[in-house]
Amino acid sequence: MADLFGGTPASGRDEPPGADAPLADRLRPAALGDIIGQEHLTGPEGAIGRMVAAGKLSSMILWGPPGTGKTSIARLLADAVGMRFTAISAVFSGVADLKKAFAEADRAAEAGQRTLLFVDEIHRFNR
Template sequence: MDPDAPSLFEPDESSRPLADRMRPTSLDDVVGQDHLLAADAPIGRMVAERRLVSMILWGPPGCGKTTIARLLADATDLVFAPLSATFSGVGDLRKVFAAAARRREAGQGTLLFVDEVHRFNRAQQDSFLPYVED
């Protein structure tokens, strides 16, 4: 058996979707967002100071919002916690907030990324307030 032959049981690089293989791996690799991500731009300055604030990333599907959020978490050593408002409720939010609180006590921050946040109802959106304020 040839040790260099591709395995039938372990995924190889070519089995990943093209979009995943081409996804930027650092903020410097992101194209078209210099007005936000450059060193002298708002998010670039936040990353340099390692102090992110709450923000809303807006744009059409596939423009890189989730990728940028993941890269921001990586660049600031935060745990990336994604949540989809389409599939989540207040119970899911409580679990994410509790996990973030435990990490915070241990000295680790969390970047909560809520996809489709506008799909939450008013009560769900209001459940964010104490955590955003804190």
């Protein structure tokens, strides 16, 4: 907590957010261990903790109101297991965007890089 508002690079970031960055950016967790709450899931014995320890993530749904950290947790999970992170918003994306993300993930896989695809607001997609 001594470095709550920056000053030293946080893990997973090239440099800390500046003093003029939005408060949410300055307080955003930099590692899974920085997540507060849900220890029964993220801790060593929890489902997410075990997946991270094994280096293998399964599909999952993160549910909650806006601003509760779903995207941040997904980014941290990708970082924790060495995956590239791709985010798509179902509100602003369509089939073409998904196909593009899948193609990029395939190219990355050919180069030995796994991809975590995060689809925000997935319930907004229609058939």
